[in-house]
Amino acid sequence: MTGLAIAAHGLRKSYGDKTVLDGIDLNVPQGTVFSLLGPNGAGKTTAVKILSTLVTADAGDLRVGGHDLASQAQAARAEIGVTGQFSAVDGLITGEENMLLMADLHHLSKREGRRVAAELLERFDLVEAAKKPASTYSGGMKRRLDIAMTLVGSPRIIFLDEPTTGLDPRSRHTMWGIIRELVTGGVTVFLTTQYLEEADELADRIAVLHDGRIAAEGTAQELKRLIPGGHVRLRFSDPAAHRSAAAALPGAARDEEALTLQLPSDGSQRDLRAVLDRLDAAGIEADELTVHTPDLDDVFFALTSSAPAPAAVPTQPNQPQETVR
Numbered sequence: 001m002t003g004l005a006i007a008a009h010g011l012r013k014s015y016g017d018k019t020v021l022d023g024i025d026l027n028v029p030q031g032t033v034f035s036l037l038g039p040n041g042a043g044k045t046t047a048v049k050i051l052s053t054l055v056t057a058d059a060g061d062l063r064v065g066g067h068d069l070a071s072q073a074q075a076a077r078a079e080i081g082v083t084g085q086f087s088a089v090d091g092l093i094t095g096e097e098n099m100l101l102m103a104d105l106h107h108l109s110k111r112e113g114r115r116v117a118a119e120l121l122e123r124f125d126l127v128e129a130a131k132k133p134a135s136t137y138s139g140g141m142k143r144r145l146d147i148a149m150t151l152v153g154s155p156r157i158i159f160l161d162e163p164t165t166g167l168d169p170r171s172r173h174t175m176w177g178i179i180r181e182l183v184t185g186g187v188t189v190f191l192t193t194q195y196l197e198e199a200d201e202l203a204d205r206i207a208v209l210h211d212g213r214i215a216a217e218g219t220a221q222e223l224k225r226l227i228p229g230g231h232v233r234l235r236f237s238d239p240a241a242h243r244s245a246a247a248a249l250p251g252a253a254r255d256e257e258a259l260t261l262q263l264p265s266d267g268s269q270r271d272l273r274a275v276l277d278r279l280d281a282a283g284i285e286a287d288e289l290t291v292h293t294p295d296l297d298d299v300f301f302a303l304t305s306s307a308p309a310p311a312a313v314p315t316q317p318n319q320p321q322e323t324v325r
């Protein structure tokens, strides 16, 4: 199993009679970003807690950093860092003191602890705030401190449970930059997120957790291919033009209120030209034409809707949520 930072086979976990993880497999190569997606309550945090040795699984062959979690949890623990979904920052002490506390926990010498803390505070843009109580930090600052604290022990494998939830777009981008940097340095990142865009940006591979199982797994591109949700949308302001266009484009889905038409399309030049040619031939001009290619949101909605659990490749995808781009 060399080359895999995380290898889980048949991972099971129940709480009472609720099966949270129903025998899932996860393989994460070293130096890559793996993203676990799933709706609230899907079991993402549970998976993170188990793989980071905070909670024990009911069953499964679990290896982290090559160490068997059942017999070598201590050795695995030495290689990992975890940033939980909820902050581990102590608000009563300063950012710097939080960092030094972590350094102590990792048995760094006083001098080494101060060096590492200073370096990380600098890297996470927290030098100015370092001497202030963490309770006075903004959400984004706290989140940055949280992750800086995780890095004190120079872990080779990092678990980040929703690292950017609640961050503004700029802070989110900063965090993405930090994660990319870590991976460039050979660190493996196991990430959960509610933001599909984030998984799309960062992850080498993505797994969608639903009903205790992995509903789909692959690269962002592979997942998008599962959902044939591409379409062209035409919007009109003149009801008469809308009517004529509907006549010229049989098979288009009509929305009488929004005055739109929607046609299945792969978004290719040929496809678009065919639509435009027919409109031209009928002497109709649309006010707006948008091309919608399926994105991870579509995949997510299709795979995690309450409809019967889809197979790995859904044959009857749900109509994706409309987002005009």
Ligand SMILES: Nc1ncnc2c1ncn2[C@@H]1O[C@H](COP(=O)(O)OP(=O)(O)OP(=O)(O)O)[C@@H](O)[C@H]1O
Binding pocket: 015, 018, 020, 038, 039, 040, 041, 042, 043, 044, 045, 046, 047, 085
């Ligand atoms: N300690 C616990 N005792 C009982 N049930 C639990 C416990 N921890 C989690 N659960 C249940 O397990 C399920 C999965 O929870 P988990 O926190 O892993 O979900 P999640 O995917 O992280 O959700 P979210 O997106 O809201 O963070 C939920 O139904 C939750 O209520």
Ligand SMILES: [Mg+2]
Binding pocket: 044, 045, 046, 085, 161
């Ligand atoms: Mg969670």
